[in-house]
Amino acid sequence: xxxxxxxxxxxxxxxxxxxxxxxxxxxxxxxxxxxxxxxxxxxxxxxxxxxxxxxxxxxxxxxxxxxxxxxxxxxxxxxxxxxxxxxxxxxxxxxxxxxxxxxxxxxxxxxxxxxxxxxxxxxxxxxxxxxxxxxxxxxxxxxxxxxxxxxxxxxxxxxxxxxxxxxxxxxxxxxxxxxxxxxxxxxxxxxxxxxxxxxxxxxxxxxxxxxxxxxxxxxxxxxxxxxxxxxxxxxxxxxxxxxxxxxxxxxxxxxxxxxxxxxxxxxxxxxxxxxxxxxxxxxxxxxxxxxxxxxxxxxxxxxxxxxxxxxxxxxxxxxxxxxxxxxxxxxxxxxxxxxxxxxxxxxxxxxxxxxxxxxxxxxxxxxxxxxxxxxxxxxxxxxxxxxxxxxxxxxxxxxxxxxxxxxxxxxxxxxxxxxxxxxxxxxxxxxxxxxxxxxxxxxxxxxxxxxxxxxxxxxxxxxxxxxxxxxxxxxxxxxxxxxxxxxxxxxxxxxxxxxxxxxxxxxxxxxxxxxxxxxxxx
Amino acid sequence: xxxxxxxxxxxxxxxxxxxxxxxxxxxxxxxxxxxxxxxxxxxxxxxxxxxxxxxxxxxxxxxxxxxxxxxxxxxxxxxxxxxxxxxxxxxxxxxxxxxxxxxxxxxxxxxxxxxxxxxxxxxxxxxxxxxxxxxxxxxxxxxxxxxxxxxxxxxxxxxxxxxxxxxxxxxxxxxxxxxxxxxxxxxxxxxxxxxxxxxxxxxxxxxxxxxxxxxxxxxxxxxxxxxxxxxxxxxxxxxxxxxxxxxxxxxxxxxxxxxxxxxxxxxxxxxxxxxxxxxxxxxxxxxxxxxxxxxxxxxxxxxxxxxxxxxxxxxxxxxxxxxxxxxxxxxxxxxxxxxxxxx
Numbered sequence: 001x002x003x004x005x006x007x008x009x010x011x012x013x014x015x016x017x018x019x020x021x022x023x024x025x026x027x028x029x030x031x032x033x034x035x036x037x038x039x040x041x042x043x044x045x046x047x048x049x050x051x052x053x054x055x056x057x058x059x060x061x062x063x064x065x066x067x068x069x070x071x072x073x074x075x076x077x078x079x080x081x082x083x084x085x086x087x088x089x090x091x092x093x094x095x096x097x098x099x100x101x102x103x104x105x106x107x108x109x110x111x112x113x114x115x116x117x118x119x120x121x122x123x124x125x126x127x128x129x130x131x132x133x134x135x136x137x138x139x140x141x142x143x144x145x146x147x148x149x150x151x152x153x154x155x156x157x158x159x160x161x162x163x164x165x166x167x168x169x170x171x172x173x174x175x176x177x178x179x180x181x182x183x184x185x186x187x188x189x190x191x192x193x194x195x196x197x198x199x200x201x202x203x204x205x206x207x208x209x210x211x212x213x214x215x216x217x218x219x220x221x222x223x224x225x226x227x228x229x230x231x232x233x234x235x236x237x238x239x240x241x242x243x244x245x246x247x248x249x250x251x252x253x254x255x256x257x258x259x260x261x262x263x264x265x266x267x268x269x270x271x272x273x274x275x276x277x278x279x280x281x282x283x284x285x286x287x288x289x290x291x292x293x294x295x296x297x298x299x300x301x302x303x304x305x306x307x308x309x310x311x312x313x314x315x316x317x318x319x320x321x322x323x324x325x326x327x328x329x330x331x332x333x334x335x336x337x338x339x340x341x342x343x344x345x346x347x348x349x350x351x352x353x354x355x356x357x358x359x360x361x362x363x364x365x366x367x368x369x370x371x372x373x374x375x376x377x378x379x380x381x382x383x384x385x386x387x388x389x390x391x392x393x394x395x396x397x398x399x400x401x402x403x404x405x406x407x408x409x410x411x412x413x414x415x416x417x418x419x420x421x422x423x424x425x426x427x428x429x430x431x432x433x434x435x436x437x438x439x440x441x442x443x444x445x446x447x448x449x450x451x452x453x454x455x456x457x458x459x460x461x462x463x464x465x466x467x468x469x470x471x472x473x474x475x476x477x478x479x480x481x482x483x484x485x486x487x488x489x490x491x492x493x494x495x496x497x498x499x500x501x502x503x504x505x506x507x508x509x510x511x512x513x514x515x516x517x518x519x520x521x522x
Numbered sequence: 523x524x525x526x527x528x529x530x531x532x533x534x535x536x537x538x539x540x541x542x543x544x545x546x547x548x549x550x551x552x553x554x555x556x557x558x559x560x561x562x563x564x565x566x567x568x569x570x571x572x573x574x575x576x577x578x579x580x581x582x583x584x585x586x587x588x589x590x591x592x593x594x595x596x597x598x599x600x601x602x603x604x605x606x607x608x609x610x611x612x613x614x615x616x617x618x619x620x621x622x623x624x625x626x627x628x629x630x631x632x633x634x635x636x637x638x639x640x641x642x643x644x645x646x647x648x649x650x651x652x653x654x655x656x657x658x659x660x661x662x663x664x665x666x667x668x669x670x671x672x673x674x675x676x677x678x679x680x681x682x683x684x685x686x687x688x689x690x691x692x693x694x695x696x697x698x699x700x701x702x703x704x705x706x707x708x709x710x711x712x713x714x715x716x717x718x719x720x721x722x723x724x725x726x727x728x729x730x731x732x733x734x735x736x737x738x739x740x741x742x743x744x745x746x747x748x749x750x751x752x753x754x755x756x757x758x759x760x761x762x763x764x765x766x767x768x769x770x771x772x773x774x775x776x777x778x779x780x781x782x783x784x785x786x787x788x789x790x791x792x793x794x795x796x797x798x799x800x801x802x803x804x805x806x807x808x809x810x811x812x813x814x815x816x817x818x819x820x821x822x823x824x825x826x827x828x829x830x831x832x833x834x835x836x837x838x839x840x841x842x843x844x845x846x847x848x849x850x851x852x853x854x855x856x857x858x859x860x861x862x863x864x865x
Contacts, residue, residue: 050632210643211647243808248703252718253718253719255718256714402581404583404586405586409598440595443595
């Protein structure tokens with residue numbers, strides 16, 4: 001694991017990132033005991049979960065609980081490799097998938113998980129009446145989903161009415177957690193996450209909102225993930241999850257020994273950089289890029305202005321301003337660690353302030369950014385760089401809710417923004433879906449109003465194939481078109497720094513935390 | 523509220539005449555209480571309107587925050603409709619005020635729990651530290667202030683007086699969050715004596731209460747010292763001293779009652795201030811009270827929770843002020859005159 005020189009100053013609260021931490025021990029055979037003593041772990045959460053129903057999760061705290069309480073049909077290992085979850089085998093094409101359930105798949109109360117039950121869970125997840133915001137990421141926007149199960153063979157079949165090749169990745173998301181089918185008829189049980197609500201390694205023993213949640217390990221649970229870097233050690237019998245909003249308070253607990261694990265986006269990680277009792281593992285979860293309002297009447301409607309702005313900016317200077325150089329420079333709408341992401345820097349406009357000046361001189365630009373990331377220092381850099389190129393730039397540093405309203409919902413007056421894309425799927429689809437389709441006013445997500453036919457074509461082709469080579473080729477075309485039109489100007493990543501004490505180990509395949517894998521190694 | 527120093531024995535009132543008595547010696551309490559209740563009602567109305575309007579001034583869209591970053595605009599709009607956020611402001615207000623009249627504080631946007639349940643879960647935590655803090659602040663600051671005043675009376679022990687004034691001035695000026703951080707660094711991280719956060723054990727209360735009480739102790743102790751010095755210079759104290767009363771009896775029976783008005787007045791203000799200070803201290807110590815609740819609600823734009831908690835804190839502050847004035851009225855009836863209409 002790498003060490004991070006200094007934290008990227010990112011506001012966890014505003015971005016709603018769950019930050020976790022833990023104390024203590026247990027064995028990898030499940031429901032472990034250590035010398036006859038009950039073993040307890042403490043994993044902090046930065047906020048109360050908004051829902052313990054995984055399908056309804058919207059913030060990262062929800063995702064942490066979702067993974068603790070429920071298994072997914074499949075899981076995702078490093079480099080996007082799909083590995084078993086509740087299903088031991090699977091096959092998929094762009095419009096369908098078939099899963100064979102593990103024979104020992106059980107709910108947390110010991111009842112058997114049947115194929116027909118899982119089909120029922122998936123049908124509910126995809127049903128618009130369930131109001132899951134994750135369903136479109138899993139099955140594709142507006143998809144009609146047909147899920148069936150054969151209890152005799154243990155096979156679950158999922159059919160889509162239009163291609164969505166991310167289906168397997170989507171079903172590996174925490175929001176796609178499979179709740180216990182029997183709990184669907186017991187809304188109160190489902191909401192509570194108690195014994196019998198989920199299919200995962202833990203269930204909620206007690207919940208005190210605002211204070212702490214206590215989870216108990218499921219006796220005899222044997223559905224552990226088979227990640228390449230699966231931690232070894234003892235599985236805790238009990239996991240406590242106190243609610244700690246402040247990263248500073250989490251850091252205090254880590255230093256005092258009352259937490260063994262926390263994740264930081266802000267400067268508190270610096271307290272652990274030179275401390276040998278802790279290890280820091282940075283994950284590039286937040287991807288930063290300049291996005292334009294391309295609607296008529298805005299400077300970004302002119303491709304020449306967009307190109308000039310791209311030339312006026314320097315990714316390295318941005319990275320220095322926001323993360324003091326600890327981020328990774330991006331060459332697309334995400335960084336190179338995501339499957340099929342462009343790494344060809346020749347597709348980007350080279351920094352050329354002199355050339356930019358010729359176009360930008362006197363151009364009035366309203367820059368609206370969020371101060372959730374490093375206090376808005378990236379916005380300050382972009383404003384200064386564009387001013388240096390002759391543009392007349394006004395900057396409004398808004399909190400993330402205001403920024404979301406003004407920019408993401410496109411209800412404010414804005415020309416330019418620095419998008420901090422919180423990509424918890426590690427897929428190109430997540431940021432890509434912001435650059436095509438209807439406007440927010442028409443129910444879509446295309447907040448910049450991009451109309452890039454080449455990009456839309458590549459996106460469609462990528463979604464229509466599960467052949468990795470063909471998929472990456474399609475994504476390559478899509479990104480080339482987007483970058484060639486300067487619809488986005490890639491900048492750099494901001495890391496989420498998973499910080500662990502020496503005696504704790506926890507998996508984070510592809511940089512995505514798997515909290516249910518917490519083990520005590522010493 | 524006024525700071526009054528009552529003499530221990532007021533002059534005897536004149537012998538009332540038959541025609542004079544019923545009209546002039548009327549109890550001031552009914553007028554006082556009626557005035558106060560009317561004032562309270564006015565404050566309550568202002569609080570209800572204020573708490574409703576204040577959340578409207580917070581920029582940002584609660585529906586967007588609730589829906590999460592991956593939601594489509596259609597999903598955001600659906601949430602807006604469900605929560606009644608698409609209704610005209612006046613309709614939203616009448617719904618809010620109507621709910622309050624029925625004792626319904628609304629439902630949290632983010633958790634779906636009734637606001638009254640959220641408050642019921644969190645209030646005891648805030649009450650624990652706030653009440654303990656005020657008791658400790660009074661229990662420490664009054665004897666401390668009196669002791670210093672007695673020790674330094676008549677210009678004696680100037681070094682002690684200077685040290686007391688300097689130390690209380692410095693400690694009293696440190697903001698609560700800085701003090702909290704310093705306490706955590708020293709007692710939780712360096713000495714490992716107390717937990718740095720949480721409310722799991724009794725000892726987890728120690729640092730938050732220290733962070734809350736140190737500044738009020740300093741402020742109150744300085745006031746008590748000054749008031750005690752003034753009382754000690756009064757004729758009745760010299761008379762009492764001349765009767766060779768024991769020190770404890772002298773100060774407890776003759777000086778202390780005359781400090782109570784100012785101390786109680788300030789104590790009420792301190793407790794009201796603690797409600798605000800607790801918000802910051804709770805955040806630093808991850809204390810699961812109203813403070814962390816309202817901060818979390820602010821981030822999530824959870825209007826009903828913000829409104830409910832702010833309304834409750836406002837009502838508590840108003841009631842505390844009323845309680846202090848009632849107690850002051852009981853201790854010194856002169857304070858009732860001219861205060862009937864103050865809220």
